[in-house]
């Protein structure tokens with residue numbers, strides 16, 4: 001499936017519904033789903049800095065929108081992804097609580113990250129989880145939210 005000059009593309013579709021129902025969120029929803037779990041991963045300082053810069057200047061601004069980045073890295077012998085570089089995807093839609101974009105195919109692709117609007121949590125929405133599971137090449141997914149918080153998710 002080719003959608004432009006890039007070699008191959010992976011769809012990114014996320015929708016944050018936590019902002020719609022903040023009172024019901026008591027923790028990462030993914031923890032209740034057996035196929036996804038929260039993990040602590042290593043992100044290079046450059047990647048962490050990019051996340052914060054993009055959050056402050058894209059998502060946290062008045063009329064801000066979510067952003068998504070593609071993540072390249074390596075996989076440790078025990079299967080743990082190490083995130084070394086963030087790449088901008090081909091974004092075709094962005095709104096306050098959703099984003100649609102495509103990651104270029106990369107041999108170093110380990111997953112992606114996206115932001116949630118101020119006032120919501122870093123919990124994966126149902127759409128986030130479904131999109132992550134369908135992305136067979138993704139080994140991890142991170143959600144970035146306000147107050148410099150980020151949660152990394154992995155598949156079982």
Ligand SMILES: [Zn+2]
Nearest residue numbers: 014015016128
């Ligand atoms: Zn989301």
